[in-house]
Amino acid sequence: MQINLREAAELVSGKIFGSEEITITNLAKIEEAQPGDLTFLYHQSYEKFFKLTRASAILVKPDFKKTRTDITYIETADPNIAFAKLIIHYFNPEFPLNGIDKTSSIHPEAKLGSNVSIGKNVVISNGCRIGNNVKIFHNTVLLEDVEIGDDCLIFQNVSIREKCKIGNRVIIHAGAVIGSDGFGYYNDDKGIFHKIPQIGNVVLEDDVEIGANVTIDRAAIGSTVIKKRVKIDNLVQVAHNVVIDEDSAVASQSGVAGSTKIGKHCLLAGQVGIIGHVEIADNVILLAQSGVSKGIPKAGTYFGSPAKEVKTTLKLEAHIRSLPEYADKIKKLEEQIKLLQEELKKLK
């Protein structure tokens, strides 16, 4: 791959400082870059690598101190976004899956759009409807009446249960399970669980991305809904009847219990847990390992288990770290009081 430096700079609305007469053939991380590579600097913790990097060119912020003269700089407002745009432009991976593999099992009543690619051993059941330009990788299974829009990418070993609906440009990574039964039982008077059939479905709207080995349960009744542009990381659990609203993101190993509603533009960091039957407002950020046991009606950043506003949690954490000191102070106060009491006794 030959990358023209001026073209690259234009793509990211950047300004070149230094030699433009260099040949760029690859993109690389700053600590691994070699001559011929273009790299980027955005996270402070990586500045230590700047002195040593062997990259030929580097994306930097306009205020970056250009202390080296043997490297070409491209100044750009956000080097991270700029680098991403270059990856998208020059290196967007294509997946060599073409046509309908003869080992796949496609029910004669299923309907496929144009330019659909179906991998080996894929199962597409009765009543499925698949749009145009969809790629479904090997060993993935769609049960009855699954609907998939256009331009979707569904990786291998994915399970999509009956009646689930998937929008356009949705990506589902390997091993994800969409539409498994919700965890729904009722207890009889002997404390024995009886399964409640889960007769709803899962709806993934346009531009949703679902990570590897994620599980999204079908609704008990109605739909579990992942709205437009929501991004869900690996090993996340979404329980029955949950709704996650537009443009939210859920990082790995987080779990959302049944019937909870998460607002727009929310961010759940890793290993967050949210109880069932609550509502989380728009623009709520939950830091890693937070545990949410009641609704959050107000935008903001929350942390801890149980989750509180992050300022509160950090302040309380500082107090917790001071507990040995507080205990000492209490002890000292007790001694001082005792002394005072004794002295006062003497005075009386």
Added chain:
Amino acid sequence: MQINLREAAELVSGKIFGSEEITITNLAKIEEAQPGDLTFLYHQSYEKFFKLTRASAILVKPDFKKTRTDITYIETADPNIAFAKLIIHYFNPEFPLNGIDKTSSIHPEAKLGSNVSIGKNVVISNGCRIGNNVKIFHNTVLLEDVEIGDDCLIFQNVSIREKCKIGNRVIIHAGAVIGSDGFGYYNDDKGIFHKIPQIGNVVLEDDVEIGANVTIDRAAIGSTVIKKRVKIDNLVQVAHNVVIDEDSAVASQSGVAGSTKIGKHCLLAGQVGIIGHVEIADNVILLAQSGVSKGIPKAGTYFGSPAKEVKTTLKLEAHIRSLPEYADKIKKLEEQIKLLQEELKKLK
């Protein structure tokens, strides 16, 4: 689907108030119900929807205030259970999997009962024995000598390793792995791990349900045992040689470390972790994200990491929230003491 209101009321030992001459065709959640739907009200947080619901009939508790006259009520002791019973009666899903698919690979030495349905690309290895009325969905793999009882439902992409034993009426959801190797190593004097072969198996007793992408490791030696009627939610980890006793339930993303024994009628909420080699008594409830680092010999509800009786944890949490106040008080006490000391000095 036409639902006869009187029949429905009888099924749930209910009493009708209002018009019986209505036609019910579906069941729906209160906030989504349309004319012709029967809904239910059991969770206080949903009462706000009662005024607005378009449902034609509603299951309510006997003490519910029937403020609307345009809706038919069915009074029943537990509307949640009643609704579940109606779902089971009218909507229990049937899975259209019939016969042995010709793309499946069934070893000639495997034994299948009557009315067994095997999906596409299913692998059933040498020595497997499968009971009657079992459905095994597409792309599921059984290694050697797996035994499965009657009336089981095993969804797609499930892995069952060699020698595992599965009872009657067991349900296993997509992507679950039953019988993977336990995480067993010994360290040599250089701190290098050496794998200990895991030569036991997994036993799932009657009426167990296993969620999507669950992992249950085979015993190092002997059996990992999930006893009768235990229900396990998605993405749960059960380590080698664990025993979970009858009628317990484990919610999503919880993990139980090696050789731990969990009693009867226990409930683990989501993201709970239990250390290895301990015993949990019968009737123990562990609230979400609890971390258990030693055995729990007494029934009760526990919470926190490390887990304590829930009352204790909530009391301590309240104290933690008061820490800034305590710190202020200590500071004030110190100042007051100082003043007292000075005044006392003057008096002497």
Added chain:
Amino acid sequence: MQINLREAAELVSGKIFGSEEITITNLAKIEEAQPGDLTFLYHQSYEKFFKLTRASAILVKPDFKKTRTDITYIETADPNIAFAKLIIHYFNPEFPLNGIDKTSSIHPEAKLGSNVSIGKNVVISNGCRIGNNVKIFHNTVLLEDVEIGDDCLIFQNVSIREKCKIGNRVIIHAGAVIGSDGFGYYNDDKGIFHKIPQIGNVVLEDDVEIGANVTIDRAAIGSTVIKKRVKIDNLVQVAHNVVIDEDSAVASQSGVAGSTKIGKHCLLAGQVGIIGHVEIADNVILLAQSGVSKGIPKAGTYFGSPAKEVKTTLKLEAHIRSLPEYADKIKKLEEQIKLLQEELKKLK
């Protein structure tokens, strides 16, 4: 299986006490052992079973009190390791997978070494290179250009994405996903996520073991690297560009966020979470459910969320448990101060 007691004792550098004229046919846990079984005692909590065990022989430490005369003892420095060595010697499981199954799909441009076994419905794509003595179980998928060394064991329903590189003697358990896209997006000024193509790969070095349903994301650019002899338990998440150094172990349901580097000989217990872009030193132990929000530059044992040195966490936990007492003391101090103030007033 007939086990010769003298041979077994020699294998573990052990010394026999009691009758050598017994026939051993199996290995068993102490609480389940039957006549003819050899068992072992290493964990204090199992000593209660010693009085009752029906085992014919038992591995014990040299200082164990041999109070029973109806059982043969083998004294050995570490009964746990000794038992493991006997399992490896006498019971190492063999997996009856032989030859290339005719239902597998192997691309003509893929290269396979000698003595490779490929199960049913396995997909091996263009450009894959597989070493000698490798077993790949049913329904596993390798996308393009995957490289696998010698003597690997890859169980069923595993997904390995394009360009990933796997060393020698690597074991990958069922349902694991190697090389899924990292969770990488950039936000535009409307807060909408745009996917950054993840164009790196995953490298698993020699003697790595990967648990069931684990997810290891490919690097955004460069490689996510799991170094020699690292062992990863079920349902663990390893994000893009993480490096886990030699001889470390990660227990179930732990997660490591993007670009974090974990040192050599580290141990992560279950459900640990580590934030992205930090470094963890060699020989760091993180106890269960710990949450790490910054780098750990020093070897040691850490615990809690946020993680602190274990001594500190346990001390603070003890203080937290004392909070009701501290609150009482503060209240009492306040009363005493008030009394003192009043008495002092009187004196003036």
